[in-house]
Amino acid sequence: MQKISLTFFLSLLLTIQVTAQEKKQPKDSAFGIGAEAIILLDSGQSIYNEDFELIFTHTTKIEILKEEGLSWANVMIPYSESDSLLYIKGHTYNLDENDSLIIDSLNSANIKKEVNNGIVENYFSLPNAKVGSVIEYTYQIKIADWKELNTWYFQNDIPVVKSIYTTEVPNYLLFYKYLEGSLNLDDFNRKTVKKMIKDKQTDVLIEDFKMDSIPAYIEEADVPGYDYFVSKLKFKLAEYTLPKKSSEFLLPQNYEELAYNWAGAPFFKDVYTRSSYLQKEIDRIYHPELFKMDVIKGFYFFVRNNFNIDLSYGEKSLEEAYKARKGTPQQINMILTKMLNQSGLDAYLVALSTISNRPTYPDNPYFELFDSYVSMVRYNGNNYFMDASDKNLLFNMLPPDYVNNGGLVISQNAPGFVPLSFNHEDKEMVTGEFVVSDTATIQGIYEVKREGYAVYNFDSRFLSNFRTYNDYLIETIFENMDWDIEKHEVNDGFDESKFIKEYLSFVRPADSTAKNYMEIQPIIFNEFPENPLQAEKRQNPLTLYTPLIRKASYSYTIPEGWTVVDFPTDKNISMEDGKGKFMYQYKKIGDTLKIEYTIDYDQVIYMPDEYPMIKSFMQEITDALAQKIVLIR
Secondary structure, three states, X not given: OOOOOHHHHHHHHHOOOOOOOOOOOOOOOXXXXXXOEEEEEEEEEEEEOOOOOEEEEEEEEEEEOOHHHHHHHEEEXXXXXXXXXXXXXXXXXXXXXXXXXXXEEOOHHHOEEEEEOOEEEEEEEOOOOOOOOEEEEEEEEEEOOOOOOOOEEOOOOOOXXXXXXXXXXXXXXXXXXXXXXXXXXXXXXXEEEEEEEOOEEEEEEEEEEEEEEEOOOXXXXXXXXXHHHOOEEEEEEEEEOOXXXXXXXXXXXXXXXXXXXXXXXXXXHHHHOOOHHHHHHHHHHOOOOOOHHHHHHXXXXXXXXXXXXXXXXXXXXXHHHHHHOEEOHHHHHXXXXXXXXXXOOEEEEXXXXXXXXXXXXXXXXXXXXXXXXXXXXXXXOEEEEEOOOOOOOOOOOOOHHHOOOEEEEEOOOOOEEEEOOOOOOEEEEEEEEEEEOOOOEEEEEEEEEEEEHHHHHHXXXXXXXXXXXXXXXXXXXXXXXXXXXEEEEEEEEEOOOEXXXXXXXXXXXXXXXXXXXXXXOOXXXXXXXXXXXXXXXXXXXXXXXXXXXXXXXXXXXXOOOOEEEEOXXXXXXXXXXXXXXXXXXEEEEOOEEEEEEEEEEOOOEEOHHHHHHHHHHHHHHHHHHOOOEEEEO
């Protein structure tokens, strides 16, 4: 008798929705290859029954492909302690040597229950599971809070052939829906039917959300908003009108309404009212003869330099936080905004959704979307953004994680979104002048000027936890034990903004030597010793955090009698649409070798289809900066 697959066998006997015959050609040819197990069907349903009870039913069918996949036969079902578990059913399907179907069913006595912090966890193992088995389990829960539709995860840690979520909602409930992640629905159906709910015929909206051939979610570095890119569907109840009751509005219809309502709430309203406890400090900082921009900076640096983060102050008033000179990051920026407003400046509190929270805003507003707050002042038609809770930030600089699409201005006069963009780059300018000796030593000076986010990153690393630049000097010296450090200084200065200058003079050996031979790596402190992007492809977007500029110029004077036999080759490449460029140039002028390079990119988030482009760009940089100079005598 010809062997047949268990999945196909079950499709004939049990009318399983996903069968070997029904599987569509995968969107990705690698779909499911190498997986330890594969979810054949993930099906969920949330309905309001005739008693207006919210019932959630979830069925999962999994084929175990490898020994490691047996862990999927060990199941844990969590739910709130206030919810009610109605049932759990489970089966394991195997074929015997004669291709007869064997079904082993879960014994309810083997289900173990634990309660942790208000969450009930039901544990069980599906019986007789082995490689080649198909396991299936279904559970049903009555949700205590009828306002809470379950979030549905289309994506899992293993591939999913088909995922279907169905909701049946009475027409007097309005839910906002948020499809998150990088995948789109493959099918969506909607219809209205009539059902009896609470002894009344009611229009019920039935919606089916479907995805097919969903790859396993891959954990990747530098993902903008980790949880956001797991493909899922979220629901938020926006408004409802229960029979014989007045309408309840839980969420605003748009973000302008949200911002307006926030600004009128007592907590935020305090930002826009005058308070006597601020006036003494305002009079000290504000001088009418000063340029307005200097006044704005004066308030920013006063709050940034004098207030410390203390999360325990979250329940205290702004006045208490001001007098204690500490508070939450939100309170600190509220105090800055309040001082600017009380001085007659056009300042606002701005709510943000950081990149690590989510990369974009959904169509419909809800409060939990925003996780950070900063101050914004408008002057001469420009918006200046400030986060006074981080002592290492410069003026008009936000943490890289904050520069995400737009910020919501909390105001009753000018509510709405304002765009966010990088006002600074991560910028370093390097010069190096070296003399190569006849004895294969290299002596000279190395200077680097850091600006923008290069200053922020440097200060965040070395000025935190009561460390100083001197700690950096010591660390740098000991990192290079074979270098003879003659002088090393790090100093900060100011023009329109802070910059850092580092000066280093030293003597070091050539990188490789032999009789009448020396090899020199001309780029010292190379930040791209290898391509930081190693994966073949990406499933999720990639963030490089800030725009970056590197400009460097090195010169090496070679000793008399030595000849250059191997030298770097020039490179000049650009990414499409001007997203980045790289130039590397080598020249020999008499006995002096000159190397110059520029790295410049301003796009910081790359979609998966752009990943090959940025990976190739980084590889060109890595290869060029690794080039060596070989001298012989």
